[in-house]
Every structure is written in structure tokens, then in C-alpha cells.
Amino acid sequence: MQTGVSKRGVLPGFGLTMGYSVVYLSLVVLIPLSALLLNSTGLTWEKFWSVATDPRVLASYKVSFMTAAAAGLIDTLLGLLLAWVLVRYDFPGKRWFDAIIDLPFALPTAVAGVSLTAIYSQNGWIGSWFEPLGIRLAFSPIGITLALMFIGIPFVVRTVQPVLQDLDAEVEEAAATLGASRFRTFWRVVFPELLPPLLTGFALAFSRGIGEYGSVVFISGNMPMKTEIAPLLIMSKLEQFDYAGATAVAIILLTISFVLLLLINSLQRWVRKTAR
Amino acid sequence: MKKGIKKGVLLGIVVAMTAVLAACGSDSDAKSASGDSSGESKGSVELLNVSYDPTRELYEQYNKAFAAYWEQAKGQKVTIKQSHGGSGKQSRAVIDGLEADIVTLALGYDIDAIQQTGLIDEGWQSEYELNSSPYTSTIVFLVRKGNPKDIQDWDDLIKDGVEVITPNPQTSGGARWNYLAAWGYALHNNNNDEAKAQEFVKELFEHVPVLDSGARGATTTFVERGLGDVLLAWENEAWLSVKELGPDKFDIVYPSESILAEPPVAIVDKNANKRETAEVAAAYLEYLYSEEGQTIAAENYYRPTLDRVKEKFADQFPEIKLFTIDEVFGGWAEAQPKHFNDGGIFNQIYAPK
Numbered sequence: 001m002q003t004g005v006s007k008r009g010v011l012p013g014f015g016l017t018m019g020y021s022v023v024y025l026s027l028v029v030l031i032p033l034s035a036l037l038l039n040s041t042g043l044t045w046e047k048f049w050s051v052a053t054d055p056r057v058l059a060s061y062k063v064s065f066m067t068a069a070a071a072g073l074i075d076t077l078l079g080l081l082l083a084w085v086l087v088r089y090d091f092p093g094k095r096w097f098d099a100i101i102d103l104p105f106a107l108p109t110a111v112a113g114v115s116l117t118a119i120y121s122q123n124g125w126i127g128s129w130f131e132p133l134g135i136r137l138a139f140s141p142i143g144i145t146l147a148l149m150f151i152g153i154p155f156v157v158r159t160v161q162p163v164l165q166d167l168d169a170e171v172e173e174a175a176a177t178l179g180a181s182r183f184r185t186f187w188r189v190v191f192p193e194l195l196p197p198l199l200t201g202f203a204l205a206f207s208r209g210i211g212e213y214g215s216v217v218f219i220s221g222n223m224p225m226k227t228e229i230a231p232l233l234i235m236s237k238l239e240q241f242d243y244a245g246a247t248a249v250a251i252i253l254l255t256i257s258f259v260l261l262l263l264i265n266s267l268q269r270w271v272r273k274t275a276r
Numbered sequence: 277m278k279k280g281i282k283k284g285v286l287l288g289i290v291v292a293m294t295a296v297l298a299a300c301g302s303d304s305d306a307k308s309a310s311g312d313s314s315g316e317s318k319g320s321v322e323l324l325n326v327s328y329d330p331t332r333e334l335y336e337q338y339n340k341a342f343a344a345y346w347e348q349a350k351g352q353k354v355t356i357k358q359s360h361g362g363s364g365k366q367s368r369a370v371i372d373g374l375e376a377d378i379v380t381l382a383l384g385y386d387i388d389a390i391q392q393t394g395l396i397d398e399g400w401q402s403e404y405e406l407n408s409s410p411y412t413s414t415i416v417f418l419v420r421k422g423n424p425k426d427i428q429d430w431d432d433l434i435k436d437g438v439e440v441i442t443p444n445p446q447t448s449g450g451a452r453w454n455y456l457a458a459w460g461y462a463l464h465n466n467n468n469d470e471a472k473a474q475e476f477v478k479e480l481f482e483h484v485p486v487l488d489s490g491a492r493g494a495t496t497t498f499v500e501r502g503l504g505d506v507l508l509a510w511e512n513e514a515w516l517s518v519k520e521l522g523p524d525k526f527d528i529v530y531p532s533e534s535i536l537a538e539p540p541v542a543i544v545d546k547n548a549n550k551r552e553t554a555e556v557a558a559a560y561l562e563y564l565y566s567e568e569g570q571t572i573a574a575e576n577y578y579r580p581t582l583d584r585v586k587e588k589f590a591d592q593f594p595e596i597k598l599f600t601i602d603e604v605f606g607g608w609a610e611a612q613p614k615h616f617n618d619g620g621i622f623n624q625i626y627a628p629k
Contacts, residue, residue, distance in 0.1 A: 054618070056626065114496070121501040138501075139486050218493065221486040222444055224626035232489065236446045239364040240617050241389045 033254075040247040051248040056224055057233060061253070064230040067141055068209030071148035075205045076198055078149075079156025086157070087164045101157050104150055109214030116147050117219045139221030144229065147215045152205030159201040160194060167193055195271050203264040210257050320353040321556050326376035328363040328449070328539070329492060330513050334576040335380070341572060342563050346556065354556055362490055363449035370395065370544060377548045377557045380541045382449040384601075385608035387542050400542040407602075409538035410564035411578035414598055415457040417529040418498065418507040418514045425505045429531045430461040433506060434479045441504035443494040444487040445616055451491065452616060454508040457535035459615075460604045464533065478625045499526075510537060511593070512577035533597035535604075 040048065051057065086098055104112065120127040120137040127137045137143050167190065175185040213231040220227040230253050237246035327335055339356040346354045359366065359374070363382035370376045371393050379396075381387055384407075390396050401408050419427050425438055433440050443451040455477065462476035463469070486503060488494040491513065498507040499521055506529075509517070514528050541561050548554040563569050570585040579593050580586050586593075605611035615621045 051618075056623070117501065121503070123502045139503075217489045222447075222489055223487055232447070235489065236444070237618070238368065239362075239447050239449070240612075241364075241368070242618070245618065 036247055036250060036254075040244055040251055042244040043248060047244075048248050051245045052252045056228070057230070057249055057252075059225045060228045060230040060233045060249075061256070063141060063144065063227060064210055064253070065256070067144040067148055067229075068206050068212075071145045071152055071209050072202045072206035074145070075149055075152045075156045076202045079153055079201055079205075080160055080194065080198060082153070083157045083160040083164055087161060101154050103154075104152075105154050109151065109212065110218070112150055113147060113215030113218030116150060116215065117143070120146060120219065138219050139223075139227065141227060143219040143221070144216050144227060147219045148205075148209035148212060151212055151215060152208055155204035155208060156198070156201030159197045159204065163194060163197045192271075196268050199264060199268040199271065203261055203268075206264075207257055207261055210253065319351075320355070321553060323354060323356045323377045323553055323557060323560060324359065324375060325356055325378045325380060325560075326359045326366050326370055326374060327380040328366055328382045329360050329490070330450075330510065330516070331380060331539075331576075332358070332360050333516075334573060334578065337576065338564070338569060338572045341568055342560055345563060345568070346559065350556075352556070354560075356560070362447075364447075375547050375551065376544050377551060377553045378541065378543055378560060380539065382537075382539050383452060383608060384538070384540050385452075385612050386449055387540055388608060390542075390544065395544050395546045396542055397545045401540060403543075404541065404561060405565060406581055407538055408540040408542060408561075409581075410541060410561070410569065411539070411573035411580060413511045413537045413539070413578055414534045414596070415454050415508055415537065416511045416514050416534065417531060418509050418517060419505065419527050419529050421525050421527055423527055423529065427506050427529055430458055430476075430480075431465075433458075434476070434483055438483055438506065439485050439504040440480060440483045440506055440508065441486065441488075441494050441498040442484055442508040443491050444489055445622055447489040448491055448494075450510060451494070451508075452611075453510070453535055453537045455615065455622065456601060456605060456611060457508075457531075460535055460599050461531065461533055463604065464599075474621055474624075477621075481625050511579070515577040515592075530594050530596050533599065536598040536600045538600070 043051070082101065086094065086101075091097075117124075117138050119125050120143055122128060122131040122136065122138070124138070130137050135142070137146065171189055172185050175189045176182075180188070211231060213229070213235070216229055217232055220229060220232075222228050222232055230249060234246045234249050234253075237243075237249065325335060325339075335356075335358050339358065343354050343356065346352060359369075359376070361369070363386050366379070367381060367386035367389050370379060370390050379387055379390065384401060387396065387400060391398060391400055404410070406412075417427055417433075419425070425432070425435070427433065427438065432438065442454045445451040445455045458480050459473050459477050462473040466472035466476075486494075486497055488497055491510070494507065495509065495513065495517060497503050499517060507514075511528075518526050518528060541564065543554065543557045543561065545554070548557045564573070565582065567582060567585060570580040570582040571588075574580040574585055574589040574592065577592070580589060601607060601611060605614075613620060
């Protein structure tokens with residue numbers, strides 16, 4: 001009996017919680033995804049391939065992944081900065097500031113899209129400053145990136161912030177007493193701890209950006225081959241009642257995202273291992 | 277340990293299944309309850325009209341008028357629920373199970389798609405007069421006040437320096453009329469030469485800086501963002517924009533010829549039979565052709581088809597040469613795959629060289 005208990009681990013209820021996880025994962029994620037796969041079975045392999053590798057579809061993947069990656073990277077930098085300021089310094093209105101970070105989560109994305117377009121279009125507040133320089137913010141890949149940055153920033157801040165909060169000040173003090181410069185302290189002591197959450201934040205912002213539709217359609221201009229995102233092409237195919245074609249595009253999109261996320265996750269695990 | 281997992285998994289599944297069953301059960305309970313209530317009291321009936329975006333005001337007004345008419349004629353109270361959205365989206369919602377009694381969409385193609393699932397009986401387009409299109413519209417130009425670029429006809433749209441705003445015909449049903457109007461004009465002015473028409477439309481889309489996904493988005497781009505010199509719009513949308521945003525900002529220009537946009541209506545037979553609403557649904561659509569129905573359509577800037585009402589609103593709707601999709605394109609069943617589906621002509625416009 002005793003060996004049985006020790007085998008089961010310290011926490012009780014593993015079986016039950018595992019069961020729940022499997023069921024809910026199935027209901028919420030796996031079953032809808034398998035329905036997606038089923039939908040595409042109406043296509044022959046050649047047809048699937050010709051839909052998936054159409055030049056316009058390929059261009060849309062490129063737009064989606066490039067802008068999502070750019071937005072994710074910028075968000076990672078800005079998010080680190082924001083989290084740093086929020087954790088390390090005290091200033092009036094800090095709580096408000098902190099709460100505002102979450103707004104992109106709550107705001108309907110279409111509203112975000114419309115208001116961002118209003119600001120960044122050529123006669124908007126910010127866009128009008130760039131127009132004389134020949135830079136078009138809205139209706140270009142820059143516009144898409146700006147929208148995705150807006151959507152993705154809370155992911156980075158909210159993953160980095162708690163880790164930064166839990167970081168002991170003593171560790172840094174110890175580094176300082178041992179003669180490390182401030183930069184060296186940050187680079188060798190603080191940063192390695194922050195790398196895993198930064199990667200997670202990036203992965204979240206990035207994958208959110210790939211799927212984002214609501215805000216992007218307003219700001220992107222939707223020009224085929226240039227600023228047309230993959231989710232818009234999916235909508236476009238649905239509009240032709242071409243369910244199978246739409247799922248073909250979706251499956252490719254999902255597969256690439258999944259592989260990329262897997263890569264990021266294993267990179268993160270590797271970082272965590274080497275850091276210790 | 278293995279047994280533990282298995283038991284847990286089983287228990288989890290059982291719990292989840294009961295939850296799902298309970299949810300389904302209560303759902304069907306609710307449905308049957310509502311079914312009972314409508315069956316019991318013949319005194320009231322409910323209709324769901326699934327329509328597209330710019331008919332919101334039209335049907336709000338019409339529903340009140342019809343409810344009053346029906347109560348007087350049959351002594352039955354009718355409440356009409358409306359649903360609005362992009363025409364294609366609405367069509368898919370009905371296909372996927374939204375229990376509409378009536379659909380009133382932007383183009384016949386979207387109703388054809390519902391018919392193909394068997395929800396609507398074949399031949400719906402000849403069930404009512406005039407291709408089942410009680411009111412019509414056309415495609416006109418909305419330009420900035422004073423018409424600074426002097427845009428008078430379709431040819432002017434491809435002049436140097438003119439920017440045209442129109443949504444993407446692949447994502448917006450309404451925009452397909454814009455595209456077809458331009459095509460028809462080019463065809464008629466080039467001795468029906470298809471290659472020339474294609475050239476014209478290609479050039480036209482080279483003047484489009486932004487392809488919005490829907491008609492309302494394109495209007496926002498033109499009106500709020502100040503992009504473009506001319507917006508291709510439905511006549512009713514153009515009038516609505518001028519009325520709401522001030523006549524001091526925009527002018528409407530009528531080209532020499534345009535397409536007769538026919539937004540059709542149909543009963544969703546399967547749903548109406550199941551919900552026992554076929555009679556009132558038919559009356560609802562028929563009444564659109566009555567003098568009152570036509571007047572309401574005209575008041576909402578849709579072109580009436582009844583002569584008496586037409587005369588009354590003659591000032592509002594200038595006579596221009598209008599061609600129909602059946603005349604020039606052989607109907608939606610031919611136009612859609614040829615122009616808009618993947619591999620169609622619209623795709624070639626944007627194909628990389």
C-alpha cells in the first residue's frame with residue numbers, strides 16, 4: 001500500500017485532473033480542429049496543394065507571418081521596458097498605467113482597427129506627419145504591424161511582469177558587491193531569468209498576430225499580393241461558399257503556426273536548461 | 277497509477293457528457309416550449325427576416341407597417357425580428373442553421389447558395405414578380421463637393437491621378453455589382469469586346485488604393501479617412517451618406533449607364549413550413565410590392581418598381597440607362613464563377629506578372 005501511495009506522488013487527484021484536462025482539451029480544442037480537417041477532405045490532394053500554393057495565398061502567408069513576427073519582436077522589446085518600469089519604479093498614476101495595459105485584451109478588435117486607422121491614415125493625427133515624408137502608415141504592412149503590436153503588447157507585459165516581480169533584489173546586490181557593472185548585472189544576472197518569459201510573451205503575441213482578423217482588415221487596405229492577410233483570404237473563400245478551399249488555407253496556416261510555436265517552446269526549454 | 281488515470285478519464289468523460297446532454301436537453305426544451313406557445317395561441321406569430329447591412333432602416337420602417345396591415349387584415353399579431361450583416365455571411369448563417377423564415381439579400385447568388393442546400397425550393401427567383409426583387413438600386417459615384425476631379429462617367433475613373441474607392445468584390449457581395457457595372461459599361465462602349473472590357477476593369481482596379489472587405493468599410497475609408505476621389509456605391513447608400521454627412525460635403529454623380537442592382541427576396545421554405553409561418557411570410561414579401569411597401573422602399577432610397585410610386589419619387593431617381601445581370605452576364609450562376617471565384621477574371625487582375 002505504502003509503495004502505491006508514494007508512486008502516486010504527493011498531490012492527490014492526478015487521475016481526475018488528467019481526465020478533466022483530456023476531456024476539456026478535446027471539447028474545446030481538438031474536436032473543432034478535427035472538424036476543420038474533416039471539412040478539407042472534400043478536396044483531392046492536388047486541389048489542396050494548388051489552393052495552398054496559389055501565388056496570392058503564398059503572398060498572404062508571407063504578409064501574415066512577417067507582420068506578426070515584426071510586431072512580436074517590437075512588442076517583446078517594448079513589453080520588457082513597460083514591465084520594467086511598472087515593477088521597478090514608483091510614480092503617480094502607476095495603477096492606472098498598469099490597468100491600461102490590459103485594454104487591448106478587452107477592446108473589440110474591430111473598434112481597435114477603426115481607431116488605429118483613424119490615427120495612422122494619411123489625414124490622421126500621426127499619419128499626417130509621415131505622409132509628407134512619403135511614408136504611408138495605414139494601408140501598408142507598417143499599418144498591419146502597428147495593429148498587431150497594439151493587440152499583442154499585453155501578452156508580453158503580463159508574462160514578464162510577475163517574473164520580474166519575484167526576482168530577488170539581493171541577487172543583484174550580490175552581483176554589485178562582487179564588482180559587476182550595472183550592465184553586466186543586467187546582462188548576466190537579470191536577463192537570463194527574463195529570457196524564458198520573454199520568449200513566451202513573444203510566442204503569444206506572435207501567434208495572436210497570425211490569427212488576428214478584426215483589427216487588421218480596417219488598417220491593411222487588403223491589396224492582393226501586398227497587404228492581404230491569410231485570414232482575409234479565408235473569409236474571401238467562404239464568401240464564394242468554397243468551404244474546402246478556406247479550410248485548406250486555414251490548415252496550412254495552422255500547421256506553420258504550430259511548427260513555429262513548437263520551435264519557440266523547445267527554444268524556451270533549452271534556454272531554461274542552459275540557464276541553470 | 278494507470279488505473280487511476282483510466283478511472284479519472286472515464287469519470288471526466290462522464291461528467292462532461294452529462295453536462296453536454298444537460299445543455300442539449302435544456303436547449304431542446306426551450307425550443308419545444310417556444311414551439312408550443314406559438315402553436316397554442318394563433319393570436320401571434322414571429323418572423324425572422326435575415327437581411328444584409330444597408331436595409332436596416334428600410335425594414336425597421338416596413339416591419340411596423342406590415343405588422344399593422346396584418347393585424348387589420350387577419351387579426352393576428354406579428355412580430356418581426358431582423359438580422360443584418362454582410363450578405364454572404366448572412367447566407368452562410370442560414371445555411372448553417374439560423375432559422376430564417378425570410379431572406380432579403382444583396383444578390384441572387386447568395387440565395388442560390390441557400391437553395392442548393394434544399395432549404396429553399398427551386399425556382400425561388402420566379403416566385404415573385406420582377407425576379408423576386410420588389411425594389412432595385414443601381415451603382416452611382418459619390419464624389420467630393422463640387423466634383424474637383426470632374427468625374428462624369430466611367431471613363432473618367434481611369435484618368436491619371438483619380439483614385440477610386442470600392443470594396444473587394446470577392447469579400448463584398450455589394451461590390452460585385454460595382455465591378456459588373458463597370459464591365460457592362462466597357463462592353464457596351466467597345467462593341468461588346470470582352471478583352472477590352474477586361475482591360476478597362478483591370479485599369480479601373482489599378483486606380484483603387486485600398487480594397488476594403490465590405491461596403492460600409494469602403495464608405496468609411498472615403499468619408500472619414502478622406503481617401504480617394506470617388507466612391508462607387510449603391511444609390512441608396514450614396515443618398516444615405518449625403519443625408520447623414522451633410523450635402524455640403526459630397527455630390528452624387530450618375531454615370532451614363534449602370535447596372536440594375538436587384539436585391540432579391542425569398543421564403544426559406546423548409547424553415548417556414550416547420551415553423552408554420554409560410555402564409556404570413558408570403559404575405560410579408562407580397563406586401564413589399566404594395567403601394568405602402570414601395571413608398572417605404574423609396575423613402576429609404578431604394579428604387580420602387582410600382583409605377584405610381586415611381587412617378588411620385590421621380591425627382592429622387594434620375595432616369596439612366598440600366599442593364600440587368602441577366603442581359604449582359606447571363607445571371608449570377610454564370611457571372612460568379614467567371615469573374616469572382618478563384619481563377620476568375622478578378623483574380624487575374626491581381627495576378628503577379
